[in-house]
Amino acid sequence: MSIQEHLVELKARHRELEEEIADALxxxxxxxxxxxxxxxxxxxxxxxxxxxxxxxxIH
Incomplete structure (x- = not known):
């Protein structure tokens, strides 16, 4: 997995957590x-x- 693909995956998980937090609140x-x-x-x-x-x- 490239760094860019990994970043996309992390950002997607971040958005999912935002939604889960909003639902919980x-x-x-x-x-x-x-x-x-x-x-x-x-x-x-x-x-x-x-x-x-x-x-x-940096690279």
């Missing part, structure tokens, strides 16, 4: 711990995307 019975975990995973993906983009722009 829309329901008052959502578990706060689950939402926090989703947000943490989303941030990790964002950081990984940023690292990959910065490393590809």
């Amino acid at each position: 829309a329901h008052p019975s959502s578990d706060d711990i689950k939402i926090a975990e989703l947000k943490r995973r989303k941030l990790q993906l964002k950081d990984e995307i940023a690292r990959m983009q910065s490393s590809t722009s």
Whole structure:
């Protein structure tokens, strides 16, 4: 898998997490711990995307 393909996959997963977080926040019975975990995973993906983009722009 190329770096570009991997970036596309990471961005897709990031969007999926955004949607899952929005759905969870829309329901008052959502578990706060689950939402926090989703947000943490989303941030990790964002950081990984940023690292990959910065490393590809250097080369």
